[in-house]
Amino acid sequence: MNVVNEMHLNFPSKSINESFARSAVSAFVMELDPTIGELADIKTAVSEAVTNCIVHGYRREIGTVYIDAKITEDKLVIIKIRDKGVGIEDVKEAMQPLFTTAKDEERAGLGFAVMQSFMDSVKVHSVPEKGTSVTLTKKIVPLR
């Protein structure tokens, strides 16, 4: 897997940075000439993962959100979004559609379902009290 470009972004877990984060990643993948649909999918998935770091991971504090994005030779976009927050006890349960630990904040429990539907793959690694990392990948299909 030959990486042809990469970028790294750190920012404090303030909700104002949600739109900044998804726009930055979207600007980064532009070199692959994605369709409007592919770009919208990536933006939405990034927004979900970043929002989760902010509202769940750093629920009790402001911490740092880390984004590491890569583009490979075969037009794969790999985006890792992580926090050093509270972590998830049971990842399988957390990824079930409609599961949420924040119902009273009007959360729908659909973030992971959206990521899974909009990206080719979603991998979650989490350690309670250490943090969570979500790796999103999507292949950008060249226009013919």
Add this chain to the structure above:
Amino acid sequence: MIQTDYKNDVLTVYLNGEIDHNRAANLRTTIDSRINSLRPRRLELDFSKVSFMDSSGIGLIMGRYRAVGLVGGELKIKNIPENLSRIIELSGVTSLGVL
């Protein structure tokens, strides 16, 4: 800022721009204060000017479904742009009969 319109017992809210977690709290407060003072028979959320929405927008829709229900009204969502149709479908809000 959002525009709202109240006519014939119908409260219409013209949503715009990007609806994410950062914006949802404000939208919720604005819409709920209108719901509670006007007690409309129907709340219509108009999405024609919305360029982006994530699951925070779904939470906003579900929350307003409940809020307007509490004052005896119903919710309708309309003018869903093409780029939001997938998230709306995936969310299952259509099964609430809001379309």
